[in-house]
Amino acid sequence: MSRTIKVLLAEDQSMVREALAALLGLEPDIEVVAQVARGDEVLAAARALDVDVALLDIEMPGRTGIEAAAELHKELPRLKLVILTTFGRPGYLRSAMEAGADAFLVKDAPAAQLAEAVRKVLAGERVIDPTLAAAALAGGANPLTDREREILRAAADGSTNAELATTLHLSQGTVRNYLSTAIQKLAVRNRAEAVRTAREKGWL
Amino acid sequence: MSRTIKVLLAEDQSMVREALAALLGLEPDIEVVAQVARGDEVLAAARALDVDVALLDIEMPGRTGIEAAAELHKELPRLKLVILTTFGRPGYLRSAMEAGADAFLVKDAPAAQLAEAVRKVLAGERVIDPTLAAAALAGGANPLTDREREILRAAADGSTNAELATTLHLSQGTVRNYLSTAIQKLAVRNRAEAVRTAREKGWL
DNA sequence: GGCGCGATATGACATCTGTCATCCCCGACC
DNA sequence: GGTCGGGGATGACAGATGTCATATCGCGCC
Known part of the structure; x- marks a missing residue:
């Protein structure tokens, strides 16, 4: 058997962040080892603690979750990246993928998908809402310069x-x-x- | 000693809702007995289940948490009402109070305040962020017709x-x-x- | 009964916005 | 070397927006 999965949680609203930590804490194989409230604190925390998966909200002060993901992907390529966001915007999904994200979840998906996504990305899978993926592809790329x-x-x-x-x-x-x-x-x-x-x- | 506090949780984003439920579930004296995702499902759920405290998000489909609070306050006056919102807008606080809310929390307050607020309102106290209260009073009332x-x-x-x-x-x-x-x-x-x-x- | 206010309306006027044609400069690409 | 797209600019024009004065109606209040 394998050791527990170490998760870094980045989300600016503390009540939501701590609630998500409580939720993940219920899973026996998952451990939230770090919590940060700002996008620009993610990299340092990830470096300091030898994390397996980073769970990133998009809307955060300092740096967006997508920017943080790009940074992590470059600096710590073995770290798995899960984007968790309120808004299922096609453009977000697209840029998250370009930033190297392994999973993209919306906050109004069932809570069970969160732990499941953490396990799946660690197993090398990618987790993307199919509806959203279709919308992102159908919607086309950003036409603006x-x-x-x-x-x-x-x-x-x-x-x-x-x-x-x-x-x-x-x-x-x-x-x-x-x-x-x-x-x-x-x-x-x-x-x-x-x-x-x-x-x-x-x-x- | 008293029985556990029964809480109704209304919040549209299921991941956040279930996470908050997990958080409250860690408290031995609190039990989340109902969860709804829409403002217009709150009253029926509260009626069906003999709840002590309703925890209401503001931004919800169907009916806002504030509208739901007004409704609950009229129909079930003994029920305690806690408003939980992302946005600490003075006008929100003001209308929440007018709707009969007993507590007003913002989601970026520490998670510990949630359970604490639940206990306090049940004890007859009111819970309002002092900074926000000051802003609401200083900002004045809505000048628009x-x-x-x-x-x-x-x-x-x-x-x-x-x-x-x-x-x-x-x-x-x-x-x-x-x-x-x-x-x-x-x-x-x-x-x-x-x-x-x-x-x-x-x-x- | 008179006063003030909110809802509704009109007409005139000044500005702001959106469109279009046309131009220059630069860097990429064939 | 030519073409094309992007950044930047100008001038002209039509239509949208914001302001103001003014008016009517109905309601609540002293």
């Missing part, structure tokens, strides 16, 4: 063209051009809808 | 004035008037910012 994404992100809080122009060091006309092409690529009718759909797809 | 809120909510997804006018059975000019007054009350410069700040304060 880096600059378009950047400007859309900056426009998300309701800034005017003039403000965007100054903060991004562009002319107002250029800002409008980028937003216009983004609006067309996303097949919507104004910047607010563009922000909304880009977010929904995980393209922002 | 019902209609303004409604229109702002409808405008949140990027709909144009024309669309808002038809869906709300108003003239386009009226829509613009309402948005204009909302923008001024919130001291912002366009509808997008208005939506954003109203959301942040929990006024939407």
